Amino acid sequence: MSGEFDLIARCFAPLAGPEGLDLKDDAALFRPPEGEDIVITADANVAGVHFLEGEQADVIARRLLRTNLSDIAAKGARPLGYLLTLALPPSIDVAWLDRFAAGLAADQARYGVRLFGGDTVSTAGPVVASITALGAVASGRMIRRAGAAPGDAVFVTGTIGDAGLGLAVAEGRAAAGLTPAERQFLETRFKLPEPPVGFGAALGAAGLATAAADVSDGLVADAGHIAVASGVRIEIESAAAPCSPAALASGVDRAVLLTSGDDYEIVFTAHPGHAEALAELGALHGVRVTRIGAVSSCAGGQPSAVLLDSAGAETVLEKAGYTHR
Amino acid sequence: MSGEFDLIARCFAPLAGPEGLDLKDDAALFRPPEGEDIVITADANVAGVHFLEGEQADVIARRLLRTNLSDIAAKGARPLGYLLTLALPPSIDVAWLDRFAAGLAADQARYGVRLFGGDTVSTAGPVVASITALGAVASGRMIRRAGAAPGDAVFVTGTIGDAGLGLAVAEGRAAAGLTPAERQFLETRFKLPEPPVGFGAALGAAGLATAAADVSDGLVADAGHIAVASGVRIEIESAAAPCSPAALASGVDRAVLLTSGDDYEIVFTAHPGHAEALAELGALHGVRVTRIGAVSSCAGGQPSAVLLDSAGAETVLEKAGYTHR
Incomplete structure (x- = not known):
C-alpha cells in the first residue's frame, strides 16, 4: 500500500x-x-x-x-x-x-x-x-437507561432474534428447517442490521420515552440494563415479543430468540397512555413498535428484567444475553 | 479476564x-x-x-x-x-x-x-x-493549517529532534557519545512527549497565529503541510531551530533532527509584530517559543517548506519527514 x-x-x-x-x-x-x-x-x-x-x-x-x-x-x-x-x-x-x-x-x-x-x-x-x-x-432530551418508572409500558422496535439466528446461519449452525430465502433474510439481519435511526431521533424529539437502550446484548439483557439503571422490575411477555416469520419458522425457542444479541433495535419504556402516539410515530418512520411488557416496582428485590411465559410464570434463562467479546 | x-x-x-x-x-x-x-x-x-x-x-x-x-x-x-x-x-x-x-x-x-x-x-x-x-x-478561532501569509514569521514550541533520537535510543540504535542521563532524557522525550496543551489553548484564545500544525511527522514535513494548505513557501533557518543540549551532544546532523518525527510540539505562523507577545505567552505557560523562519510567496512554484543552512542555501533533504505507519 x-x-x-x-x-x-x-x-x-x-x-x-x-x-x-x-x-x-x-x-x-x-x-x-x-x-x-x-x-x-x-x-x-x-x-x-x-x-x-x-x-x-x-x-x-x-x-x-x-x-x-x-x-x-x-x-x-x-x-x-x-x-x-x-x-x-x-x-x-x-x-x-x-x-x-x-x-x-x-x-x-x-x-x-x-x-x-x-x-x-x-x-x-x-x-x-x-x-x-x-x-x-x-438539550436535556437524551433518553437515558435510567428513567423507567413503575406503571410504564415496555416497547421494542422491529423484530427480535433474527440476528442471533443469522449468525448461526453464517457460521453453518443453521436451524435445519429453514428455506434458502429464510436463511438469506436472517443472515442479512445479522450482517446489515437496520437500526431505527429516524425513529430514534423522532422519539427523542417527541419526549415520549422515559428510558431506552439499544438491543445489542439481547432483549432481556438490555431491558435488564434499563431495569438496573432505573431501579425497577421489568416484565417482558414472551408471547408479545415481535419475531419475524423466518425466526418463528426456525422452531428455535422464544426464550433463546429473546436473549440472542445483535438485533440493534430499541427497547424503551413510556407511559402506557402514549402507546397510540408511539405506534403512529413508528408508522411514520416505517418502524414496527410493539408493546411487550410492563415496569413495576422491584419491591425490595434486585432490579431486573424477567421473561414471562404465556401462563405468566417467570422463564428461567440459561443466560440473559450475549456478552460481546 | x-x-x-x-x-x-x-x-x-x-x-x-x-x-x-x-x-x-x-x-x-x-x-x-x-x-x-x-x-x-x-x-x-x-x-x-x-x-x-x-x-x-x-x-x-x-x-x-x-x-x-x-x-x-x-x-x-x-x-x-x-x-x-x-x-x-x-x-x-x-x-x-x-x-x-x-x-x-x-x-x-x-x-x-x-x-x-x-x-x-x-x-x-x-x-x-x-x-x-x-x-x-x-467560535471561529480554530487555528487551521491554511492561513499562513507571505510576511508571516514561523515559530515552534519546545525543542525538536529529541523524540527521533529517543526512539533510536530505545531501539538500541543510540548515538554512541551520549551520557546515560542524555539517553534517558531523549528516550523519555519519545515515550512521554509533552505537547504544549495550555499554550495551544492560549494561542487559540489570543488569536495571534495565522496557521498551525502539530509536529508529528517532522518539523520540515509539518511546516510543509502548512505551506501546502496555505499556498505559500516556508523557509526554516536550520541554525535557528531549537535543539536540546542532549540532541546537540549526539552529534547527529541538524537536518536529521529537524526531519525526525514524534516531537508533538506546535509549529505555527504569525505576524512578526506578535513575536514579543508570543514569547510572553510562552513564558506564561512554561513553553519555549522560538522564531525559526519566514513565510513568503511561492511565486509560481509549488508550495513547500525548505530548510536553509547558515549560508542561506537550501538543504537537500533525503526525506522531509517521517511517515507514520
Missing part, C-alpha cells in the same frame, strides 16, 4: 463532510447545533471476533457504522458524523479499502452522516476498525 | 467524567460550551508499530492520550475529554489494565480531561488502542 496520505486522499477524503476539512488538517472542526446536546459513542470491531475473516469489506464497514448509529438512535439523538480508525494488516489492498469506503459512502447517504476524521495504521494482526459517532438531541 | 462489564467497572468507570454517565449507558452526553466550536481528532496506536512490544501499559496509555491532545492544542483548542477503544489479546491481564488506567488517570489530572466513553474488545493480534479526543475553541 502506498503511504497513509495517498490512501486517505484516495479512499476517505471523498467521504469527509465540511467538518473534516478534506482530512487535510490535524483535527475536525464541528460547530455544535445551538440548544442541543451532543451524544457520542464508540465501538470497535475485530476480524474473526465481530465479523468473519473474509467478510466483504463494505459489509464490515456498514455494520460497524450502523452499530454505532444504533447507540445514537437509542438515546433519541439524530446522527451527525463519525471518526474512523483502522488498523490494517499487510494483506489489505487498495481494492479492499475502496470497497470499505464504498460501504461507508452508501450508509452515509442512507443515514445522512459525514466522515469527520480518523486515522489509519498498520498492524501485524487482524483488521481492527473503530468508529466514534456523534449525534445531537434537543 | 472476567467479562467486559467487570473490566469496565473496575478500570475505566473511575476515569469517567459526568459526560460518561459512569459508562453505564449506551453513549456519553456532552453539552457543548456556548459560543465555542468543537475540535475533534482520532489516533490509533498498535503494539510493535507505535510502541515497543512489552512497553509499560501506563506509558502506552499516556503517550496515546498525549498525541491526541497534541492535535487539539495545535488547533488552539483546550481539551475536554476523550473516548477510548481497546482491542486486547488474551495475554493482557487485569494488572496490565490497572496500570493502563493509572496512566490515563495521571494524565487526566495533568491535562484536565475526562473519559467520556469507549469500548473494549478481544483480538487475536497485538494491542490496538484508539482515542478520539474533543476540545473546545472560541
